[in-house]
Amino acid sequence: MLIVRPGSASANGIILRDAVKGGAPMVDLNRIWRGRITRAHLTAAATTQSLNLRTIFAGTKYAIPDHILVGEVTPSLEAVLAGGAISAAVIIIGENDVVNDDDGYLTSTNVFTGAALGWKDTPAAALRAPRYRAAFTPLVGVTTTTANVNVATTFTLDVCFRYSLQPSRRAA
Numbered sequence: 001m002l003i004v005r006p007g008s009a010s011a012n013g014i015i016l017r018d019a020v021k022g023g024a025p026m027v028d029l030n031r032i033w034r035g036r037i038t039r040a041h042l043t044a045a046a047t048t049q050s051l052n053l054r055t056i057f058a059g060t061k062y063a064i065p066d067h068i069l070v071g072e073v074t075p076s077l078e079a080v081l082a083g084g085a086i087s088a089a090v091i092i093i094g095e096n097d098v099v100n101d102d103d104g105y106l107t108s109t110n111v112f113t114g115a116a117l118g119w120k121d122t123p124a125a126a127l128r129a130p131r132y133r134a135a136f137t138p139l140v141g142v143t144t145t146t147a148n149v150n151v152a153t154t155f156t157l158d159v160c161f162r163y164s165l166q167p168s169r170r171a172a
Helices: 013-018
Strands: 031-038 048-052 068-082 088-094 106-110 131-133 139-145 154-165
Touching: 068 088, 068 106, 068 139, 088 154
Parallel strands: none
Antiparallel strands: 031 154, 048 139, 068 131, 068 154, 088 106, 088 139
């Protein structure tokens, strides 16, 4: 078995593609990104809101790097979404239309009062294998029932993903 650390002097696309065990590339996703979404991010006077993590964290020490190989995206619910007249709340995580398209990194998952705190995972989600992104833009879709998302009084979600830098893929 050959394990190649992307970004090392010996790494290149051919080695990564050919480093195969059982048909799956063996890639060392050696970095972890974590960003925290809170009730303060819920500003929409509507029952749905799409939170663009690339935009939210741009210009901060949590800015999402470009040219990365992204692995699994895993959220941890730290405080349920509740407050006001909200009677239910779910999130999904993806890269495109997370309000209407439920096949990304995390499918529709309960985050309302009574939801278990901790790591959330939906193995049936479509985007689980590592993939290269020149500008990774994860989106968190929040949908509430009965009241708008901006009336929530509590909500904390940590979003984490493993990645490796891929500077060799930058255009010359």
